[in-house]
Amino acid sequence: MFKRIAQTAGFTGLLAALLLTLLQSFWVAPLILEGEAYEEAPAAELHEHAEGAMAGHVHDEAAWEPENGWQRVLSTAGGNLVVAVGFALMLAALYTLRTPSRAREGVLWGLAGYAVFVLAPTLGLPPELPGTVAADLTQRQIWWVGTAASTAVGLALMVFAKHWLLKAVGAVILVVPHIVGAPQPAVHSALAPEALEAQFKIASLLTNAVFWIALGWISAWLFRRSDAPGTQTGLNHAL
Amino acid sequence: MSISTPRQTSGTTTTTTSVVTAAQSQRLVAAVSAMFLGAFLVYFAGFSHIDAVHNAAHDTRHSSAFPCH
Numbered sequence: 001m002f003k004r005i006a007q008t009a010g011f012t013g014l015l016a017a018l019l020l021t022l023l024q025s026f027w028v029a030p031l032i033l034e035g036e037a038y039e040e041a042p043a044a045e046l047h048e049h050a051e052g053a054m055a056g057h058v059h060d061e062a063a064w065e066p067e068n069g070w071q072r073v074l075s076t077a078g079g080n081l082v083v084a085v086g087f088a089l090m091l092a093a094l095y096t097l098r099t100p101s102r103a104r105e106g107v108l109w110g111l112a113g114y115a116v117f118v119l120a121p122t123l124g125l126p127p128e129l130p131g132t133v134a135a136d137l138t139q140r141q142i143w144w145v146g147t148a149a150s151t152a153v154g155l156a157l158m159v160f161a162k163h164w165l166l167k168a169v170g171a172v173i174l175v176v177p178h179i180v181g182a183p184q185p186a187v188h189s190a191l192a193p194e195a196l197e198a199q200f201k202i203a204s205l206l207t208n209a210v211f212w213i214a215l216g217w218i219s220a221w222l223f224r225r226s227d228a229p230g231t232q233t234g235l236n237h238a239l
Numbered sequence: 240m241s242i243s244t245p246r247q248t249s250g251t252t253t254t255t256t257s258v259v260t261a262a263q264s265q266r267l268v269a270a271v272s273a274m275f276l277g278a279f280l281v282y283f284a285g286f287s288h289i290d291a292v293h294n295a296a297h298d299t300r301h302s303s304a305f306p307c308h
Contacts, residue, residue: 001269028302072298079296082284083303089277093270118304127304140306141286187304204304
């Protein structure tokens with residue numbers, strides 16, 4: 001059973017991560033690099049002035065950082081792979097409980113994943129270029145995880161619950177994080193020009209949409225393919 | 240997914256039910272563990288505060304709209 005999930009997730013993650021890396025390299029990464037150019041200029045200045053006050057402060061320089069170019073692309077591809085396999089594991093886990101009747105049904109699961117992990121969180125915390133002022137990182141991460149979880153539960157209730165009352169409860173759960181509101185900085189400001197930020201938001205939302213649709217479709221296709229009755233030896237194995 | 244038929248000749252509805260329940264609980268355990276493993280992978284690459292992991296997956300985080308910096 002677990003072998004089927006792992007196989008589906010492994011191959012799906014690999015293919016979807018390749019697609020995502022390709023789209024990112026041509027569209028998203030150049031925007032990030034452009035954003036960093038704005039970030040690095042004032043940061044260097046600030047560093048000079050603050051040197052005296054920051055004496056003894058250990059900088060991030062100690063931590064490894066990929067060099068721009070192939071190293072950075074490969075490193076991002078690695079990050080994409082881990083994230084893609086992670087999301088594919090979640091999808092394959094859901095398929096063991098509710099097997100898609102056809103591969104195309106996976107697209108719907110992919111769109112649900114897009115709503116849970118991209119659309120809902122970005123309503124409060126839009127995609128940001130480096131150099132954008134934001135609220136405390138941990139606070140934002142907590143809101144992000146909470147929003148994803150409540151969107152998942154809310155959507156599941158709205159789609160699968162039989163009773164209208166449960167569907168209504170699902171809608172409420174879905175909306176709650178947005179009523180609470182995402183943590184915001186005291187003052188909004190960004191180093192990159194607004195047009196670049198806007199372009200980055202569109203690039204990020206569209207590449208993620210393609211990634212999730214591919215992830216859903218490929219995972220459902222592979223999951224169903226491995227379910228050939230009688231020929232699958234690993235199927236009846238325990239964990 | 241096919242449910243294996245009980246081998247005992249004395250196989251009754253009770254045996255079949257227990258086999259079905261066992262298969263279902265096995266499926267649930269596999270699904271829940273895969274879900275946790277998946278969430279851990281996403282957390283590690285997307286949310287971990289370890290500097291080297293942040294730097295390596297930096298562009299992944301920005302592009303996926305995970306909170307970063």
